[in-house]
Amino acid sequence: DSGVTQTPKHLITATGQRVTLRCSPRSGDLSVYWYQQSLDQGLQFLIQYYNGEERAKGNILERFSAQQFPDLHSELNLSSLELGDSALYFCASSRSRDGFYEQYFGPGTRLTVT
């Protein structure tokens, strides 16, 4: 158990809908990252938050947005969903070890858009 929790575990929705994925980082971790893993693809970095502020942006679509709240949990909002958004969405949190950062991943949310 990495200590990172994600809800829900599975989500099935229709095209055009909007969903919210939730992540709670490990206790004490200030950074939260969101990744998308589509079929046969690697982990595509979407966005990073650090202590409530956006730190880095990757290949995140304009239809997607995220935020990190004062209690450090984060939400990823996906809107106007398309079939191609079906994927595993992972959240990770990180902390420094000897000056370097390691990421700890949650179990993921499997999103299916029909």
Place this chain on the structure above:
Amino acid sequence: DQQVKQNSPSLSVQEGRISILNCDYTNSMFDYFLWYKKYPAEGPTFLISISSIKDKNEDGRFTVFLNKSAKHLSLHIVPSQPGDSAVYFCAASGTGNQFYFGTGTSLTVIP
């Protein structure tokens, strides 16, 4: 642009033999490299890491080698065990705490 590449999508190895997983990167500013292991329906789990000041890091059956001049790293697992069957992701980071992942190599250890 894929800054971290794992060119072998899959690898099969006999139990007890060595598994060698390879990873190449393009950004010379990367200074920290990690390997993650992922089982189906689970999130990736941290396996081993190496900083750019080293060329080798060992942890039990797992050893990571870094060749900075070639921008190449490899993960050696010896001896390989059936429980090692999983997808292995290579990742790299530099300043800014952003991580770049490869596309993964699916390792199958045959009993």
